[in-house]
Amino acid sequence: MNFRLRNRNSKIVALLVTVLFLFSFFPGYGLAEDNEPDPDQIALSKKATAVRGTTNQWQVTLTITGKDLVQSSNADIVLVIDRSGSMSENSRMDNAKAAATFFINTLLTPGNTSRRIAIVSFATNVTINPGNVNDAFKGADQKQTLLDVINGLSARGGTFTQAGIRQAQELLATSPATNKFIVLLSDGVPTYSYKINNPDNYMEPWGANERTNESIPESEYDYIKTIGDGIHSKTSYKESNYYSHGNSAISQSKVAKAAGLTIYTIALDAGDEGNRVLNGIASPGKAYTGSSLDLNHIFQQIATNITKYAATNVTVTDPVADEFFIPGITADNYKDRITVNQGSIAYNADTETITWNIPFIAENAPATMSYIIEIVKGIPAGQYPTNKTTSMSYTDVNGNPATRDFEVPQVEIKASGHTGTPSESQVTVEPEAPPVPLNKQDHYAYMVGYPDGTFQPEGKITREEVATVFYKLLDAEYRQSVTTNVNNFPDIEASRWSSTPISTLAAINIIIGYPDGTFKPGDSITRAELATVASKFDKLRPFESNQFSDITGHWANTFINSAAQKGWVRGYEDGTFKPEQAITRAEFATLVNNVLDRRVKKENILPSAIQFQDLSANAWYYEACQEAVNSHYYIRKNSSDFEEWTELYEFSITW
Numbered sequence: 102m103n104f105r106l107r108n109r110n111s112k113i114v115a116l117l118v119t120v121l122f123l124f125s126f127f128p129g130y131g132l133a134e135d136n137e138p139d140p141d142q143i144a145l146s147k148k149a150t151a152v153r154g155t156t157n158q159w160q161v162t163l164t165i166t167g168k169d170l171v172q173s174s175n176a177d178i179v180l181v182i183d184r185s186g187s188m189s190e191n192s193r194m195d196n197a198k199a200a201a202t203f204f205i206n207t208l209l210t211p212g213n214t215s216r217r218i219a220i221v222s223f224a225t226n227v228t229i230n231p232g233n234v235n236d237a238f239k240g241a242d243q244k245q246t247l248l249d250v251i252n253g254l255s256a257r258g259g260t261f262t263q264a265g266i267r268q269a270q271e272l273l274a275t276s277p278a279t280n281k282f283i284v285l286l287s288d289g290v291p292t293y294s295y296k297i298n299n300p301d302n303y304m305e306p307w308g309a310n311e312r313t314n315e316s317i318p319e320s321e322y323d324y325i326k327t328i329g330d331g332i333h334s335k336t337s338y339k340e341s342n343y344y345s346h347g348n349s350a351i352s353q354s355k356v357a358k359a360a361g362l363t364i365y366t367i368a369l370d371a372g373d374e375g376n377r378v379l380n381g382i383a384s385p386g387k388a389y390t391g392s393s394l395d396l397n398h399i400f401q402q403i404a405t406n407i408t409k410y411a412a413t414n415v416t417v418t419d420p421v422a423d424e425f426f427i428p429g430i431t432a433d434n435y436k437d438r439i440t441v442n443q444g445s446i447a448y449n450a451d452t453e454t455i456t457w458n459i460p461f462i463a464e465n466a467p468a469t470m471s472y473i474i475e476i477v478k479g480i481p482a483g484q485y486p487t488n489k490t491t492s493m494s495y496t497d498v499n500g501n502p503a504t505r506d507f508e509v510p511q512v513e514i515k516a517s518g519h520t521g522t523p524s525e526s527q528v529t530v531e532p533e534a535p536p537v538p539l540n541k542q543d544h545y546a547y548m549v550g551y552p553d554g555t556f557q558p559e560g561k562i563t564r565e566e567v568a569t570v571f572y573k574l575l576d577a578e579y580r581q582s583v584t585t586n587v588n589n590f591p592d593i594e595a596s597r598w599s600s601t602p603i604s605t606l607a608a609i610n611i612i613i614g615y616p617d618g619t620f621k622p623g624d625s626i627t628r629a630e631l632a633t634v635a636s637k638f639d640k641l642r643p644f645e646s647n648q649f650s651d652i653t654g655h656w657a658n659t660f661i662n663s664a665a666q667k668g669w670v671r672g673y674e675d676g677t678f679k680p681e682q683a684i685t686r687a688e689f690a691t692l693v694n695n696v697l698d699r700r701v702k703k704e705n706i707l708p709s710a711i712q713f714q715d716l717s718a719n720a721w722y723y724e725a726c727q728e729a730v731n732s733h734y735y736i737r738k739n740s741s742d743f744e745e746w747t748e749l750y751e752f753s754i755t756w
Contacts, residue, residue, distance in 0.1 A: 142411045142498060143167055143462065149487045149510035151656035152473060152616050158428070159512055160613065161487055162471045163419065167411025167462035176216045176407055177238055177278035178208065179269035183287035183369075185224045188256035193288055193369055193393055196596045200396035201251045202756070203586040203595070204284075207404040209241040210582070216240070216408070219272050220250050223265035224258030225293065225331055229272070237272050248756075259331025262291035262350040266364075266382065267324070270357040281362050284403055288369040290378055293329035294349035295322040300338060312345040315381060317352040334374060347378035354382040363387065365403050369396070397586060397595040410461040412495040412503075415444070417457040417470070419507075420489040425474040426453065440618050442589035443468040462495075467608045469589055473616055476514060484511050537609055537638055538576040541697050544744070545732040545752040547573050548690060556713035556730070558687035558722055565599035565622035567631065568612055570693065571638075572602030573754050583609055584756065590620040597622070601756040611637050629657040629680035631689065632670050635696050636660040642667060649678035669695040687722035690729040699728050705745045707733070 144166040152158040180201060188194040208216050219237035220230040229237050230250040239247050265285065273281040297303065297313060298321050305314040312335060328336050328344050335343040354364055366383040368376045368390040380388045389399045421427060430438045435448035444459035459468050474487055491507040547570045550556045572580065586595055588604040597603075599622055606612045607620075611634060614620045629652075641663045648665050649672045652658040661678055664670045669692055672678045684692075694700060701724055710731045716723060732752040735744040 143495075143505060145493065145505055145507050146610065147488075147491065147507040147510055148610055149474075149512055150613055151512075157476045158616070159474055159487065160471060160616065161474055161510070162469060162610070162613070163417065163457075163491070163507060164608065164610070165412075165415070165417075165459070165462055165468040165493070166608070167467075175278040176280040176282065177219070177273060177276040178216065178282045178284060178407065179219045179221055179237075179272050180204070181221045181223070181265045181269050181283060181285040182251075182254065183224070183260060183262070183265070183285075183289075184222045184254050184256050184258075185260040185287075185289070185292075186257050187260075187289055191370070191393065192596060194254065194256045196393035196396055197286055197369065198251050198254060199586065199595045199600070200400045201286075202248055202601075203397055204400040204404055205244060205247050205251070206584055206586070207401065208408060209239075209244045209247075213241050217278070218247055219269075220247060221265055221268045221272070222254055223261045223268075224256070225261060226258075227261060227264035227268045229268060234272060234275060238276065259292040259329065260287065260289055260346075261293040261327070261329075262287060262378070262382075263294045263346070263353045266350060266353045266357060267295075270353070270360065270362065273357075273362055274360070280407075282407060283357065283362055283364045284367070285364065285379070285382060286367040286369060287371065287375070287379060289371050289375045290334040291329075291346035291350050292331045292333060293327055294344060294346040295324050296326035296328050297321050297344065297349075298323055300342065300344065304342065307343075307345075310341045310343060312343045313348055314345075315348045315351040316355070317349065319353075319356045322349075347374065347381075350378060351381035358384055365389070365406075367391070367396070367399055367403075369393065393596070394594070401587065405461050411498060412462040413460065415457075415459040415462060415468075415493060415495040417459075417491065417493045417507075418454060419457065419470075419491045420452060420454040421474060422486050422488050424477050424480050424485045425487060426477060427472055428475045439470065439472040440589050441468070441470045442587055446470070467585060467587070469608070471589065471614075471618070480514060482514050484513050486511055537611060538579050539571075539574050539638055539697065540576050541699075544699055544728070544735055545750075546730050547693065548686070548726075548729040550711070550713050550730060554713060555715045556686070556726060558716060558720065558726055559685050561625040561683045562686050562689045563623050564612075564620065564626045564630070565597075565603060567626050567634065567689065568606050568622075569599050569602040570689075571611065571634065572605055572756075574693070574697070575605075580605070588620075590614050590618065592619045593622060625683035626689075627681050628670070628678065628684050628688075629655065629661060631684050631692060632664040632680075633657045633660040635669055635692060636663050638696060639663075639667070648672070649676060651677040652680055655680050664692075667695075687720075687726055691722060691725040694725050694728050700724075700743050701728055701735075701746065702743050705743065706731075707746045707749060709749055710746075 146164040148162050149159040152160055182197060182201065188197065205218060209218060217238035217240045222228050222230055266283065269283045297317060300313055303313050303317045304311040329346055330336065334347055335345050337343050358364060364382060364384045365387045366379040366389065368379040370392055371379060376390055391399055427438055430448065432450055436446065439446050439448065439455060441457060444457055447456045457470050462468055486509045488509050491509060493505045495503055497503045583605055584601060585604050585608050586601045588607050593600055593603050603612065603620060603622065641659060647653050647658055648662050652661050657680060661670065661680060703718060703724055706727050710727055716726055732750050733746045734748045734750065735746050737744045
């Protein structure tokens with residue numbers, strides 16, 4: 102290269118050219134990369150799954166998962182929970198506990214050292230849970246302690262809101278965190294407050310009477326003495342003059358806010374007066390009102406306000422491919438045909454394009470959208486993308502505009518005869534690499550018996566029971582990283598015992614629902630469904646022809662063939678698989694043990710193992726069921742050998 106530098110700063114220009122030249126060979130030192138969004142902060146997934154019982158429809162599911170990889174400033178949060186007697190009504194306490202669990206799991210993720218949580222609960226009195234003032238805050242490594250506290254809360258007594266706020270205030274006064282938050286949940290008006298030394302100095306007209314106002318300084322309270330009967334929102338101290346317990350709570354919150362604390366409030370079915378008080382307690386714009394059914398969503402919003410968003414102002418543009426259409430969709434009913442768990446959607450019928458808007462994507466709260474597509478009649482056999490380019494525009498964690506594209510799934514159409522009419526459809530599905538990890542090292546129990554001492558090996562196992570088992574069997578570190586209680590199934594409420602396992606496995610595409618959007622948790626799981634779930638924990642093993650006579654054209658034939666080739670499932674003597682037959686508990690235990698490579702002979706089962714009156718030692722499934730219900734240490738000389746049990750132990754997983 103020959104050129105001449107023509108200006109008087111030629112040496113500087115030459116130096117810059119040299120530097121830029123070096124950057125081109127060493128891109129790791131390039132300045133431009135500093136503003137690039139970390140692609141690992143957003144994970145995009147798009148799957149197409151054949152709809153059961155059809156030969157021409159697929160369920161398309163888009164998932165956006167955010168990770169809070171950039172640590173936000175240190176934050177300490179005090180979660181203040183009302184446990185007064187009224188919280189026992191209409192399952193409020195149960196729903197509050199489920200939502201609080203979700204909140205803790207969302208904020209205290211593995212490896213995050215920037216956030217801590219303490220729990221304060223109040224009724225007639227106030228309690229720090231766990232520990233004391235000096236040991237109340239727990240980080241991600243002690244999260245289970247907080248979850249145990251939440252699980253142990255019960256509702257009884259009056260409502261001492263002021264005491265809850267003051268206790269949270271005192272805890273945060275000792276905190277070195279940059280950001281300090283109080284998150285207060287209550288279902289009604291306070292019925293206790295601290296005694297005011299000179300109440301007459303703080304009176305305001307109220308109807309025909311007077312009550313203490315909302316501006317009582319902290320110095321006026323006698324924090325040793327309590328006023329109230331636990332029932333009424335006001336207490337008389339002389340004729341026509343009343344302590345207002347709600348206003349005392351608001352007064353206390355003003356002191357906390359003046360100290361730099363941010364207060365979120367959640368009014369849970371609180372009524373007009375309760376809403377007034379909680380609105381007065383909250384920092385500007387931080388008051389939420391809702392029912393028990395709204396709690397998860399509210400806690401999600403608060404959590405994402407406290408932490409950094411992986412993405413904000415998200416817009417997904419998703420055009421359906423020309424070879425497909427969304428059956429039955431119109432301009433009036435598209436919200437019934439397209440389901441989302443976050444954000445809002447719009448549909449352009451002319452271009453068959455879905456626009457999905459999401460305010461923010463938070464860690465551990467995947468956003469999902471799902472809908473059914475159908476192949477256009479007359480399409481010849483071949484591989485087809487379900488959509489045109491599906492793109493997402495958003496603002497990244499650094500405040501910069503960014504754009505990402507989803508991978509578009511391909512489906513295979515197999516036509517018969519000369520008409521070109523599809524007679525069999527099959528989705529080409531490959532689990533994500535690496536596969537979802539299961540814990541195959543620790544042999545802990547994953548099934549239990551019934552209170553009457555039976556195991557019921559021939560009984561049917563439900564879809565939610567299967568989801569719960571596989572959730573327990575996930576690798577512990579991986580399970581913590583993906584656990585969520587958010588789903589888009591209308592028949593899975595946050596308070597349902599299986600909500601977390603179902604939500605988590607759905608988020609990682611292990612399980613799916615039905616075309617109508619439901620999950621049907623109490624339905625028996627079929628042999629085809631279970632083979633599909635199991636196969637998603639490993640790479641599919643292709644098989645040129647069907648191994649069973651009754652699965653040709655079946656939506657799960659790929660998964661059944663793969664599971665059979667690995668030895669996980671077997672058919673019947675007549676060569677059939679019976680894919681739609683419900684699986685028994687004994688068959689389920691056998692399959693799970695095959696997936697986990699757990700196998701034991703009868704003579705190597707310890708005499709102290711759990712026994713069931715309907716589980717005969719001579720039954721074909723005896724060893725498999727014992728493996729499923731007993732947590733045990735074991736030895737195995739070679740990987741191909743049967744195991745020898747050495748000791749039993751207790752094991753449980755909570756969520």
